[in-house]
Amino acid sequence: MVRFKNKVILTIPVFLTALLISNIAVAYPEKSVQLTVGFGPGGPSGIAARFMQKRFSAVTGQDLVIINKPGAGGAKAWAQIKKDKPDGYQLTLLNFPHTVLQPIARGANAGYTYEDIQPVLYYTSVPQVIAVRKESPFKTFEDLLMAIKKNPGKITIAGTGIGGSNHSAFYKLNTVGKLKGAYVPFKDTSSTIGALKSGATDAAWTFTTQGVKDGDSIRMLAIASEKRMPLFPDLPTLTELGFPVVDVASWAIGVPPGTSAKIREQVSKMFQKVVSDPSVASDMENGGYLPISIPYPESDVEKARLGSSYGAVGVALSKKN
Amino acid sequence: MARGSIIHIAMHLGFCLFGMSMVYLSQNFEQTGSITPVFIGFCIIALTLVSLLSVVLNSAKTFQMKSTGGSIWRSLAFIILVTLWITLLPYLGFIFSGCLFFTLISFAVPTDKNKVTKQFMAVSVGGYITTFAFWVVLTKLLHIPLPEATVSLLNNANF
Amino acid sequence: MDFITYIEAAFTPFNLAVSLGGLIIGIILGALPGLSSTFSCAVMLPVSFAMSPVSGLIFLGAVYMGSTYGGSFAAILIKTPGTPQSITTTFDGFPMTKKGLGGLALAIACVSSVVGGIVGIFVFLFFAPPLAKFALLFGPAEYFWLALFGLTIIASLSEGNLIKGLISGFFGLALSQIGVSVVSGDMRFTFESTALIGGIPIIPATIGLLCMPVAIDMIATSEKHLDTPKISSKNQLAEAVKAVFSRKKNLFRSSLIGALIGIIPAAGGAIASLVAYAEAKRGARPEDTFGKGDPGGIVASESANNATVGSGLVPTFVLGIPGTPPDAVILGAMMVHGVQIGPKLFSDHSGVIYTFLAGITIATLLMLPVGLLVGKYIYRAVVNVPKSYLIPMIALMLLIGAFAIQNSHDDILIMLTLGVVAWTIGWFGFPAPPIVLGLLLGPIAEQGFAQSLMIGQAKGSVFNVFFSSPVSLILITLIVVAIALPPILKQYSVRFFSESKKVGEQV
Incomplete structure (x- = not known):
């Protein structure tokens, strides 16, 4: 009884503010916008968010407040989404395919379901690459392939986390090529790269962003994108090499479930304006990112597509380990 | 024993x-x-x-607990107050709960022998100013969000 | 190297203002319990975006340096590490404050921080390329041994009852297991609670474990919370300089340890100060009173953690692997600013790098006057403020610190729970610092162990992975010495001390 009463009392003002906002908010945003990121400030996700922060206030007149909430491969932030206010000011950066894979692998322990994930704008992506360190005897993808075939289970391949995009790419290549590599998970991208460079593992699955950062000390052997990237014209795709593996990690701006279509559209449009700013776009490209633009409502279609295309991988990864 | x-x-x-x-x-x-x-x-x-x-x-020697020589009840009162504060924080918001519990906790502190009760007034006012100052500096200048109230009347910005 | 021109570039009025501003902001944020250096840098990123790349980087560097030093304020005055780097500063800093020597302790922290900071920067300036190779010597097995070596300090933290200290340490290790396992993907011990998904966050846990018990005990008595200063604070600086430089060996050993550990990717200032403290304690003279308010403890901790600031930039700039957690933020800032990292950096952007270094050198030197001044006033304020104001104030700061870092109410609950647990078990002689150690080092040890195991299994020899590299062997030797030395010393203490007095450094 008391609980019910409380709920009513609590809902009235929330409802009123929601009404107010939906009627008055001609000039969205009218205050600073929060964006929660489920990773630390220096990793690929953190940087993907910061690119927008640089030009956000110039384009929208308000500040973008980024909250880094690293934990559980992003899940700590995503478990929070359903508690956020659906008013267009509490947003979360969504990672794909992480948000598809985790609820499958972790079940009730994941803290969120794929239904909680509501993207309104896919704005950037990074293809994954398989890389070795500069001193490695593997000069081409062929070399690495031969080594894995000759020594099944003995070539160690580093990647970030279990059930993340690196793991998914590793699994896909293994399946498509009928290969057996040994996957060694690390806690974040910089640890993965550290392990690769120190020679602790033979190869690593990582992102093109690392190819830009560490161009001289690591050698990328193949890229898991549909076509070659303009930034690395000499880097062959896995498909060209006869292994149709495409695994591109992408980022989207997410709103809490229950956000109205109108607010979704506003958020989508605003961020589209920010990321289409020439300096943001060129910064992202030079950093090894591949800008994309899938606004609301097409973003729902993309979400469904990613959900079904990674569904099987998710099941396989959670079974295998 | x-x-x-x-x-x-x-x-x-x-x-x-x-x-x-x-x-x-x-x-x-x-x-x-x-x-x-x-x-x-x-x-x-x-x-x-x-x-x-x-x-x-070693049971021959009875075990001696670490002792602070103070009142354990005050300690417990403090724990309860802080627990209440934290529980109510999401409902009352940072500023309101901060001011409220600043005063409540300062009441739980035993008075120095040479200090008079009068100080509570000053301490409370100091507490309000401190809470407000933290809020202004952190949220307004540095953009570090602090807890907002679910009761919109108590929203931090209304103070 | 025409460093002079770069110094000139750093000396523009704007860059000077940026150094000073960043330093002061860093000191303030660092002094607030819970707001770590990584957090401070991340919060200041948008400000740096508004500047040119060089100024922005100098600003972030100054914030980083300032917050590393600022962490010592709360550590010394209220036994709460303001940042994880200053956990070890509490061990001797707070006892000194209790004795009425807080002002001196703050001044010692300041002088040690400046020396450590400068050593770290010099290490970068003169040895960056060769030392970057050192960073690459650390694979999973080496991290495992390093974490174990860090854990041996539990022995020295739990005088009186080693077993209870170990139980605390393992309790901390157990807490570190909560959340997603990096190596297996299992969701461990979360009981389907969203609050525990990300594991026990280190910063809220640290401030809860170390500071809550202090506040809870403080409220129980009507005594004044701190003794009034013993000595007139007239010549604090001279006295601090004397105290620091009479421990030259400790000072330079700790700075070098800090510089070396800063280079090891992702190890960071917290581990550096732990190792430096353990080493200082091992090399203690008979008259030293580590753990009971010895200036040497502060010297070791603060010089080591500030040394990591400069040296952490070695792997960051040369290899693109962040040396310390805040370096990851600086790395991110460089990417957003469009400054490309890696070996090319030194040829293409050497101006940026050296001006940046000159900038943080200036910030480090400015730390001396700024730190002493701020320290003096903060100390005076903490001593004179009535207890009925100080205690709610501490509670407020704990709440802010636990909440702000991840904008999470769950984190405050974790802070509170662990604080009450630490207070309760403290009554029965279970110390809290080993819990923090376990929490901090547990993940490093586990991941290193499991990764080494996986690599070993793939390669066919687990033994080789753990015991073949020289770095592993050195670390294992250090671990054995750390475990075996104290009992041996105890046995021969009289003989050892009388000898060491002859050979050892002057007092």
Whole structure:
């Protein structure tokens, strides 16, 4: 009884503010916008968010407040989404395919379901690459392939986390090529790269962003994108090499479930304006990112597509380990 | 046996139980994920048993708890107040709950022998100013969000 | 190297203002319990975006340096590490404050921080390329041994009852297991609670474990919370300089340890100060009173953690692997600013790098006057403020610190729970610092162990992975010495001390 009463009392003002906002908010945003990121400030996700922060206030007149909430491969932030206010000011950066894979692998322990994930704008992506360190005897993808075939289970391949995009790419290549590599998970991208460079593992699955950062000390052997990237014209795709593996990690701006279509559209449009700013776009490209633009409502279609295309991988990864 | 000793032994058993449940719960994990927790669990069990043994063997000396020489009730009052503060924080918001509990906690502090009760007024006002200053500096200048109230009347910005 | 021109570039009025501003902001944020250096840098990123790349980087560097030093304020005055780097500063800093020597302790922290900071920067300036190779010597097995070596300090933290200290340490290790396992993907001990998904966050846990018990005990008595200063604070600086430089060996050993550990990717200032403290304690003279208010403890901790600031930039700039957690933020800032990292950096952007270094050198030197001044006033304020104001104030700061870092109410609950647990078990002689150690080092040890195991299994020899590299062997030797030395010393203490007095450094 008391609980019910409380709920009513609590809902009235929330409802009123929601009404107010939906009627008055001609000039969205009218205050600073929060964006929660489920990773630390220096990793690929953190940087993907910061690119927008640089030009956000110039384009929208308000500040973008980024909250880094690293934990559980992003899940700590995503478990929070359903508690956020659906008013267009509490947003979360969504990672794909992480948000598809985790609820499958972790079940009730994941803290969120794929239904909680509501993207309104896919704005950037990074293809994954398989890389070795500069001193490695593997000069081409062929070399690495031969080594894995000759020594099944003995070539160690580093990647970030279990059930993340690196793991998914590793699994896909293994399946498509009928290969057996040994996957060694690390806690974040910089640890993965550290392990690769120190020679602790033979190869690593990582992102093109690392190819830009560490161009001289690591050698990328193949890229898991549909076509070659303009930034690395000499880097062959896995498909060209006869292994149709495409695994591109992408980022989207997410709103809490229950956000109205109108607010979704506003958020989508605003961020589209920010990321289409020439300096943001060129910064992202030079950093090894591949800008994309899938606004609301097409973003729902993309979400469904990613959900079904990674569904099987998710099941396989959670079974295998 | 003194009450302190009984709690002391109970605490050891608590740690031991903690270690055991850790080992037990680790059964469901993958092999790589269970090695460390199982090892840690067994170490806790072993260490508490050793410690317990030394407690029992030395039982001639009654166990002396660390003493601060103060009132444990005040300590408990503080814990309860802070717990209440934290529980109510999401409903009352940072500023309102901050001001409220600043005053309440300062009441729980025993007075210095040479200080007069009058100071509570000053302390409370100081507390309000501090709370507000933190809010202004953190949220307005540095853009670090602080808890907002669910009761919109108490929203930080309304103060 | 025409460093002079770069110094000139750093000396523009704007860059000077940026250094000073960043330093002061860093000191303030660092002094607030819970707001770590990584957090401070991340919060200041948008400000740096508004500047040119060089100024922005100098600003972030100054914030980083300032917050590393600022962490010592709360550590010394209220036994709460303001940042994880200053956990070890509490061990001797707070006892000194209790004795009425807080002002001196703050001044010692300041002088040690400046020396450590400068050593770290010099290490970068003169040895960056060769030392970057050192960073690459650390694979999973080496991290495992390093974490174990860090854990041996539990022995020295739990004088009186080693077993209870170990139980605390393992309790901390157990807590570190909560959340997703990096190596297996298992969701461990979360009981389907969203609050525990990300594991026990280190910063809220640290401030809860170390500071809550202090506040809870403080409220119980009507005594004044701190003794009034013993010595007139007239010549604090001279006295601090004397105290620091009479421990030259400790000072330079700790700075070098800090510089070396800063280079090891992702190890960071917290581990550096732990190792430096353990080493200082091992090399203690008979008259030293580590753990009971010895200036040497502060010297070791603060010089080591500030040394990591400069040296952490070695792997960051040369290899693109962040040396310390805040370096990851600086790395991110460089990417957003469009400054490309890696070996090319030194040829293409050497101006940026050296001007940046000159900038943080200036910030480090400015730390001396700024730190002493701020320290003096903060100390005076903490001593004179009535207890009925100080205690709610501490509670407020704990709440802010636990909440702000991840904008999470769950984190405050974790802070509170662990604080009450630490207070309760403290009554029975279970110390809290080893819990923090376990929490901090547990994940490093576990991941290193499991990764080494996986690599070993793939390669066919687990033994080789753990015991073949020289770095592993050195670390294992250090671990054995750390475990075996104290009992041996105890046995021969009389003989050892009388000898060491003859050979050892002057007092």
